[in-house]
Amino acid sequence: VTQAARTAPAEPFPRAAREALANEQVRTNLLHATTTIRLKRAQAVNEVADWDQLRDAGAGLKDHALLSLDRMLVELEAAVTRRGGTVHWARDAAEANTAVTELVRREGVETVVKVKSLATDEIGLNDALTAAGVEPIESDLAELIVQLAGERPSHLLVPAVHKNRDEIRDLFRERLGLPELGAEPGELTAAARAFLRETFLGTRVAISGANFACADTGSVVVVESEGNGRMCTTLPEVLITVMGIEKVVPTFRDLEVMLQLLPRSSTGERMNPYTSIWTGVHPGDGPQVFHLVLLDNGRTHALADDVGRAALRCIRCSACINVCPVYRQTGGHAYHTPYAGPIGAILQPQLDGGRGPSASLPFASTLCGACADVCPVRIDIPALLVNERRKVVERHHGIEAFGFGLLGRAFRSRRRYERAQRLARLVQRPLARGGWLRRFPPGPLRAWGRSRDLPAVPGTTFREWWGSRERT
Amino acid sequence: VSCALFITCLTDTLAPQVGRATVELLERQGVTVDFPREQTCCGQMHFNSGYVREARRLARRFVAVFGPYEDVVAPSGSCVAHVRTNLAGLAGDTDGVDERTWELSEFLVDRCGVTDVGSGFRGRVTYHPTCHSLRLLRVGHRPTSLLRAAAGVGLVELPDAEECCGFGGTFAVKNADVSAAMLEAKLDRVLATGADVVCACDSSCLLHIGGGLHRRGSHVRALHLAEVLAA
Numbered sequence: 020v021t022q023a024a025r026t027a028p029a030e031p032f033p034r035a036a037r038e039a040l041a042n043e044q045v046r047t048n049l050l051h052a053t054t055t056i057r058l059k060r061a062q063a064v065n066e067v068a069d070w071d072q073l074r075d076a077g078a079g080l081k082d083h084a085l086l087s088l089d090r091m092l093v094e095l096e097a098a099v100t101r102r103g104g105t106v107h108w109a110r111d112a113a114e115a116n117t118a119v120t121e122l123v124r125r126e127g128v129e130t131v132v133k134v135k136s137l138a139t140d141e142i143g144l145n146d147a148l149t150a151a152g153v154e155p156i157e158s159d160l161a162e163l164i165v166q167l168a169g170e171r172p173s174h175l176l177v178p179a180v181h182k183n184r185d186e187i188r189d190l191f192r193e194r195l196g197l198p199e200l201g202a203e204p205g206e207l208t209a210a211a212r213a214f215l216r217e218t219f220l221g222t223r224v225a226i227s228g229a230n231f232a233c234a235d236t237g238s239v240v241v242v243e244s245e246g247n248g249r250m251c252t253t254l255p256e257v258l259i260t261v262m263g264i265e266k267v268v269p270t271f272r273d274l275e276v277m278l279q280l281l282p283r284s285s286t287g288e289r290m291n292p293y294t295s296i297w298t299g300v301h302p303g304d305g306p307q308v309f310h311l312v313l314l315d316n317g318r319t320h321a322l323a324d325d326v327g328r329a330a331l332r333c334i335r336c337s338a339c340i341n342v343c344p345v346y347r348q349t350g351g352h353a354y355h356t357p358y359a360g361p362i363g364a365i366l367q368p369q370l371d372g373g374r375g376p377s378a379s380l381p382f383a384s385t386l387c388g389a390c391a392d393v394c395p396v397r398i399d400i401p402a403l404l405v406n407e408r409r410k411v412v413e414r415h416h417g418i419e420a421f422g423f424g425l426l427g428r429a430f431r432s433r434r435r436y437e438r439a440q441r442l443a444r445l446v447q448r449p450l451a452r453g454g455w456l457r458r459f460p461p462g463p464l465r466a467w468g469r470s471r472d473l474p475a476v477p478g479t480t481f482r483e484w485w486g487s488r489e490r491t
Numbered sequence: 492v493s494c495a496l497f498i499t500c501l502t503d504t505l506a507p508q509v510g511r512a513t514v515e516l517l518e519r520q521g522v523t524v525d526f527p528r529e530q531t532c533c534g535q536m537h538f539n540s541g542y543v544r545e546a547r548r549l550a551r552r553f554v555a556v557f558g559p560y561e562d563v564v565a566p567s568g569s570c571v572a573h574v575r576t577n578l579a580g581l582a583g584d585t586d587g588v589d590e591r592t593w594e595l596s597e598f599l600v601d602r603c604g605v606t607d608v609g610s611g612f613r614g615r616v617t618y619h620p621t622c623h624s625l626r627l628l629r630v631g632h633r634p635t636s637l638l639r640a641a642a643g644v645g646l647v648e649l650p651d652a653e654e655c656c657g658f659g660g661t662f663a664v665k666n667a668d669v670s671a672a673m674l675e676a677k678l679d680r681v682l683a684t685g686a687d688v689v690c691a692c693d694s695s696c697l698l699h700i701g702g703g704l705h706r707r708g709s710h711v712r713a714l715h716l717a718e719v720l721a722a
Contacts, residue, residue, distance in 0.1 A: 037668045344655045348672045383666060385659025385673075386539060388626035408541030423537060427545035430500070430532040431552065440504050455705060466664040470671035471702030474505065481503040481510035485526045 027171075027352075031379035035353040042350075045181045049350050052180045057341045059287025060393070067283065076276045078397040081332040084234070084267050085322060091234045091267045092313060098237025102299020104309040112142035115261060115314050119144060119226065120151045122259055122310055128153065128224050134241055134248040135159035136228025137335060138261045138314055140172060140357035141370070144226070155226070156218050158247040160211050167194040173351030174359065175337040176285050181350050215247060225251040225306070229262040230281065230334065232311075233271040238298040239311065240274065242281060242291050252295045258306035263314050265322075265331040277334060280395035284336035317370035326406040330365045332396040337362075339390035339400060345383055354380060361390035365403040373410060381407035437482070444476040451475035492603055493523035495560035497574075497592065499567045499694070500532040506694040512721035513566045513595060519721070520603050529556045535573035538581070540661050550581035558586040564598045566717050568624025568692045576627055594624060595717060596633040596692060606640040612722035613643035617686035619677070619700070621693040622655050634692055634716050641720065647684045658699040674703045681711060692716050 039045065064070055084091050096106040109115035123131055131148065133139065133155050145155045145166075157166045161179040165172050168190050172178030179187070188202040191210050200210055227248065231240040239260055241248050252258060268277060274296075282291040300309050322328050340346050340360030351359030355376055356367040364380040371377050381404045390400040412420060429439040450456050454475050459468040467473060479487075494517065498510050517524050534549030553574065557563045565571050571594040578589040599605055616638060624630045638644050657663070657673025664670075677700065681689045689704075691697050694715060701713030 033666050033668065036666065040668055040672055344657070344673055345666075345669055348669050348676075381541075382662065383669070385622070385655050385657060385662045385670075387622035387655035387659070389622075389653075389655070392626060405539055405541065408539075409543050410541075412541035420542075423540065423542045423545065427537055427542065427548065430534070430545075430549055433529050433531060436500075436531040443504065457706075463661075463664040466667040467702075469667050470674060470706065471663075471699060472705040473702055474698070476505060477507050479507060481498050481507035482526070482528065484507055484511060485514075485528075 029355040029376040031376045032353055032383040033379065035355060036349045039349040039353045045350050048181055048183050050347060052177065053341045053347050056287060060284060060338055063283040063287045063289060073276060073279055074395055074397050077280045077395055078332060080268060080273050080276060081396055084269050085265060085328060085331050088264060088322065091269060092264055094234040095232055095237060095267055098235065099299060099311050102237050104299045104311055107310060107312045109312055109314050111316050115142050115312055116144055116147035118312050119259055119261060120147055123153050123224055124151065126224050126257055130154045130156060130222050131224045131226050132218050132222040132251050133157050134227035134251045135162045136261060137175065137357050138228045138263050139226065142316060158215055158251055160245060163211060164190060171352060172357060175335050175340060219250045219254050223255055224257045225255040226259045227252060229260050229266050231274060231277055232262055232267050234267050235270045236298055238271055238296050241295045243293045244286060244291055246293050249293045249295050252297060253305050255306055257308040259310045261312045261314055264318050281334050281336055284338040284395040321369035327369050327403060329398045330369060330403055332398055333362050334396060336395055338393040338395065342389040342393050344387060361400045365400060365407055368407050378411050381411060440480050447476050494562040494564045495557055496524050496526045497530060497557060497563050497565035499565055499570045502566060502694045505698065509566055509694050509715040509717055512717040516608060516717050516721040520605055520608060522603065527556050533570050533573055535570055536660055538573060538577055547581045550578050553578065554582045554585050554588055557588050561591065562602065563588060563592040564595060566595045566715060567694060568594050568621050568628055569695060572623040572627035594628055594630055594692060596630055596637055599637060600633045606636050608637060608720050610641035610720045610722055611643060612641055612719045614687040615645040615647055615685065616688045616690050616719060617647045617649040617681060617684045619649055619656065619689055619691045620652055621691050621696045624692045625653060637720060647686045649684055650680050656696050656700055658696045663699055674699060678703050678707065682709065686711065688712050688714050690714050690716055690719050
């Protein structure tokens with residue numbers, strides 16, 4: 020799986036997708052996993068009578084936090100500081116990585132244990148730590164699998180969704196030195212547990228992300244299923260949390276809404292098994308040093324776009340990913356961002372300014388709308404995709420823009436439109452056989468023709484038929 | 492009842508038989524159909540592809556052409572969805588025409604109050620709800636209730652019907668490989684039903700599905716709802 024490799028260079032989506040489509044094993048794993056999880060989600064959501072009101076509340080409180088982010092973050096900083104934590108501000112990935120690396124170095128450790136965190140994936144923290152001589156060990160089972168394989172996560176919530184258990188057994192046999200290991204889920208989990216237990220007991224510094232942070236109390240929340248996150252947030256002496264600034268919610272009470280929306284939308288559970296909430300430090304209980312790194316890294320750019328900012332409501336549940344018919348074919352690696360699927364296609368170009376391959380992501384969608392239907396915070400993902408497309412076409416003026424310009428000009432006048440219709444009929448006539456076109460000139464028509472025939476342009480347009488009918 | 496027919500540029504040019512069926516079907520219900528000859532394109536493709544300036548001009552043109560009519564009917568879920576969802580934002584003053592624009596099955600069931608339209612079609616039909624009629628217009632059971640009321644139509648359920656067929660406008664060529672993979676999945680399910688016809692409410696998706704069926708050498712036909720109902 021070349022493109023799954025952590026070091027693979029980012030490519031535009033269509034090319035990366037072509038490679039992904041060739042991997043039948045990954046596609047089979049994905050279809051199976053996403054079908055199971057979307058059914059579970061639907062059941063879990065359908066049993067909540069006021070689900071739509073909950074979504075309204077979730078969207079409303081996130082919007083409230085985002086539109087007053089300047090005050091919210093200062094309030095959060097004050098609360099965390101009051102309770103014995105230290106807040107650091109990072110404008111971009113480099114500043115965040117430097118801050119964390121410095122803090123780790125100050126502790127003089129060679130190993131840190133990590134809670135699954137998208138924000139740290141986004142900034143490439145593991146690479147920065149490794150470069151500084153510190154070994155990061157992922158404690159989330161799936162994230163550990165991906166790390167041991169030297170790959171990138173392919174799903175927000177289930178980073179190793181592209182691997183089946185035989186592949187995981189082979190990986191553990193090799194990387195954990197267990198040549199006799201079987202492929203039963205129980206055996207695989209036990210192997211990972213034995214490995215991680217030693218890590219938890221022997222590691223003084225942990226790094227986490229955050230699902231939410233409450234501005235009023237300074238409490239930070241991590242939601243997970245395995246309990247490994249709980250180990251990381253309680254056992255070590257030092258806890259460093261890297262959090263995107265959009266994760267702040269106004270009050271502790273708002274968790275009432277968010278903790279109903281998130282588990283049902285993500286794993287299809289009424290409640291997730293482990294919810295860790297900590298507020299600063301407590302003498303004699305848990306980590307005695309707490310650092311909170313607040314990460315911007317493009318988020319304030321997104322905030323400045325009055326349409327695009329809705330993407331910052333996202334609570335990373337991955338419901339949109341599991342229902343996306345494009346993601347279900349390609350998997351996450353084709354997106355070349357930790358935020359794959361529909362949410363990645365609207366978030367990543369806003370975070371990195373849409374320079375480079377992420378400019379292809381807003382086009383990696385049919386605008387079918389399945390994502391918007393399941394989003395727990397009502398992000399109108401298709402509308403945001405179109406908004407991102409607008410930004411891309413406004414930057415590039417290529418042959419496509421020229422074509423759309425010509426077409427637009429034709430559509431602005433009946434005379435030109437009817438002439439274009441006659442021209443289309445004339446041009447394709449030599450290519451048509453038996454009412455169908457099967458061979459095409461280079462360009463968009465050939466791309467169409469790779470998998471589809473095209474009916475020949477009929478001899479009479481509808482309007483010509485209407486005209487002749489009116490005359491008789 | 493009378494209406495203006497918004498034929499859509501794609502049906503006008505590439506699927507005129509769908510337009511003729513729509514006219515026949517509406518007239519058979521006693522609807523007086525008018526066809527404003529100045530109409531061209533609503534601008535959906537420009538809008539969805541990011542060309543908002545062009546989309547704005549075409550939206551204003553749509554208002555100018557169809558504004559004078561009481562009701563506007565189109566045999567396309569996605570074009571009607573564009574008009575209803577985006578016209579106001581693009582054109583400013585819409586004269587209320589966005590709210591008076593109907594998708595064909597909506598117009599028949601809600602405005603004309605019919606479900607049995609007297610179709611003489613005979614055969615097994617499976618119905619694919621196109622994404623924009625399903626999720627933006629929420630046409631719901633209207634198309635299938637029209638099909639069920641046709642005595643000669645044997646309606647066969649399409650598994651995972653609500654999954655997109657992979658057309659998506661320019662997506663079909665910009666991401667041709669993914670589009671093809673989605674289409675193959677859809678066609679496998681269509682063929683497994685054993686239906687003679689796969690029916691939908693959008694000529695654009697049907698172009699993609701029908702083109703895929705023809706490439707496979709299948710005898711299953713991709714027909715618009717209007718064609719099945721007008722037969």
